[in-house]
Amino acid sequence: MGKIMILALTVVLLLGVSDRAYAYLDPATGSMIVQAVLAAIAAVSVTVGVFWRRLKDFFGRHFGHRNNRDEE
């Protein structure tokens, strides 16, 4: 747990900061920080996901359709 917290805090420090958002709810400081950590992880996974889809599309285009054509 301790190691995860240190890693998470390090990620936060590397992320930088922006101006305070207007909100009638108290967004809670801890919730803001944890989002920065999760967003960093999520952004990487979204990027990997996009890359993976493109890769699949690429191979799909070049190899996948042949079967369909054969069927036609």
Add this chain to the structure above:
Amino acid sequence: MNVNAASFRDPFGCVFSAQGKIYRSVFQPGVKEFEAARDEGIFRELIDAGLLLSHKEVQIGSLAPEGTVYCLNHPKLPMISYPWEWSFSMLKDAALLHLDIMDMLLPRGFWLRDANAFNVQFDGRGLRLIDTLSVGRRVPESPWVAYSQFCSHFLAPLALAAYCDIRTLSLWRNYIDGYPLDLAVRMLPFWKRYRPRLFMHLGLHARFQDLADRKEDMKKATLKKMPKVSDRGLIGIVRSLRHAVNGVTWKRKSRIWEEYKNIRTYQTDDVAQKSEYVEKVVNQLAPKIIWDMGANTGEFSIIAAKGGAFVVSIDGDAACTEYLYQKSFKEECLRNILPLTMDLANPTPPLGWNSEERLSLRDRAPADLTLALALIHHLVLSSCVPLGYIAKWFASISNYLLVEFVPPSDPMVKKLLKNRRGEHLPYDLEAFRLSFGNFFDFVDERALNNKRILFFCKRKGR
């Protein structure tokens, strides 16, 4: 003009009623956000997608509260309900509704300013976000302001209900601003706390909240500026929340009432007789709103709903409510049923600020017709509520009542009295007629073959 007692938190606007209609005021602080969403066609899109309660911009002059810049007219909801009354899947669907809206808004540069379970209501066809002013422009690079609220209003209650006990949903009655995350984490079984997404959004989240609070308490200011979250990062968080919510599943264990059809002591022709009479009363009265109290799995709610009325189907067993929710939401023709979980011997009291913010069950009355089928023997003999109290309570919530009297000789009553040695509150036909006769006029009655009697009653002085 009456400002809704639950509508005071948001400086952007408030809900009020006037001349029997429901309106929303947009005040000056909310004007820019409202105009932005309206002019971008966001409201139209959300309403067309069935995600947001519809509205019409109107001008009603002095009927609106002071400071009103825009006034919106909403359709009236047939029944307000609260998360502690919802079935597990209804709370889950309310969570997913928020995430669906976020998915739609984020690419357009908008988001939800809050993620409040009370902002989701059933409008007679499906779940809708009812708070139009929750939609606002996304603050660039900001974390989601409603993230903490989403976790404590949806993810924590769902995880506890699924993995600790379904009855923990009643914690809502105490924590009406959402479950404290540290409490939720502590109540989760140890091995569930470390499921990756629950750990991130609940465990790690609670720990960060705790650390930040402690630092702030010690006057060591943690942040002068807010951490940045990119658009892609926020989309990722919403996606992760969706996986987390979808991953929480409650393995509903069949309890006795869910299997009642198989174990009940009376025969199919008795059920048919009863169904036929319920149908006859519903057709004759043509009520708009029916409350089916002690509905079990909603067998008679379904019959009542087929007449076109909006049926609120209330039972104390969360498994029954879940069963009916899944059944009614799958079938288009049963969409007018709202299943709610409630112990009728302890119905929802008024809660929240000044005990006015969340309405008691009685404050949401009256129903045009209330069904109390095979219910009152449980209230008298299991919950120890005298017949006179029960009659008075029904008179406070219903205009018409269809009540079933189950005689003391009935096997179900005998079962309830098995260990009582005669020590119980008065329960016989005479006492029933006397108690209910004080508050209702008996319009009609029908004796069933199994000696049970159905009474169709009209509240006195109506």
